[in-house]
Amino acid sequence: MARTSRSSASGEQACVVRVERPGGLRKAPRQARSVALVAALKETGRKILEEEGREALTVLRVAESAGVAVSSIYEYFPTMDALIAAVFEDYRTESRDALLAGIAALPASATLYDGVLLTLTVGIGVHRKKMLLDPAFNIRSTHYEELVRLDLVKAREVWEAGATPALMARFDSEIRVRDPEMARFLVLHTLLALPRAMVLERPDYLAAPDAPWLLARMVHALLTTEPR
Incomplete structure (x- = not known):
């Protein structure tokens, strides 16, 4: 999917990442x-x-x-991969819009945990759907998205990022952190990286009924634990 090589030109070592981009x-x-x-x-x-x-x-x-x-x-x-990439992008867009609307529409009695659980349930569900439709292409595109997240390749970021500020704005009164920017960073990368790790390493976890619940507890604790 990607590999690195090192060059000693000008006395410096440079890391070159060769990437197979998803179809477009x-x-x-x-x-x-x-x-x-x-x-x-x-x-x-x-x-x-x-x-x-x-x-x-x-x-x-x-x-x-x-x-x-x-x-x-x-x-x-x-190629047909290019068509699949477009279909998967539509899934992503539709799910993002539905998620943001769902967070906003949660009743007044809803808690931060409810919002986090909704976010993870939707996100993992999208990964599972794509894995069922075309696992090989989904794995390739997930590798690419992880390279984007790690800033090894440049691309426009995608729907998961929108949930973090929406959650923190909707449930601001429940959040107990000293550094909101740090908390936002940690939550964002948890929501991005862990579901993708399931795709790449343990796709069976995508169907585990307690996977969203376990991850939601982790994120909720991150946002509500009183600072020392």
């Missing part, structure tokens, strides 16, 4: 007709993935179902 659009659609075509292709690919499985997702199958020429698909999606 060949080009961005700009005209209304192109935007509609890409949306239709993503919808078709998603339907095939969810109802028939990864093996059924071929360019010919997508072309037949969407009623378009194969060349129209390749114009925007050079």
Whole structure:
């Protein structure tokens, strides 16, 4: 997935990370007709993935179902991995929006723990869904996302980051930390890294019913433990 090498040029050692980037659009659609075509292709690919499985997702199958020429698909999606990446990105966006709305809609009686548990349940659920649909691609893309988190490659950050400030704003009265910035950093990377570690090392944990509960207790303790 990624590897490092060292160079001694100019007397300094440099770390070079070679990264296999997840598939993406060949080009961005700009005209209304192109935007509609890409949306239709993503919808078709998603339907095939969810109802028939990864093996059924071929360019010919997508072309037949969407009623378009194969060349129209390749114009925007050079591979089926590129189409899967777009479908997974839609999952991420939809889940992020639903999560933020869910945090805001929690009743007045809800606690910080309720919000944290909701966040982890949604996040782990998205990872599990992607793992069921295409485990090989999900593992590759998760490796890449971890390189982004560790600042080894540059890319636009994604939906998980939005939950941390939303939680801290919604349940500000329950948070007991000396350094809110440090707490925000620790919570963010816990929410990002641990579910991804499950994907990469123990995917069976994604289906464990107590996984969100255990992680929620950890994050809740981090935010509510009185400073020494």
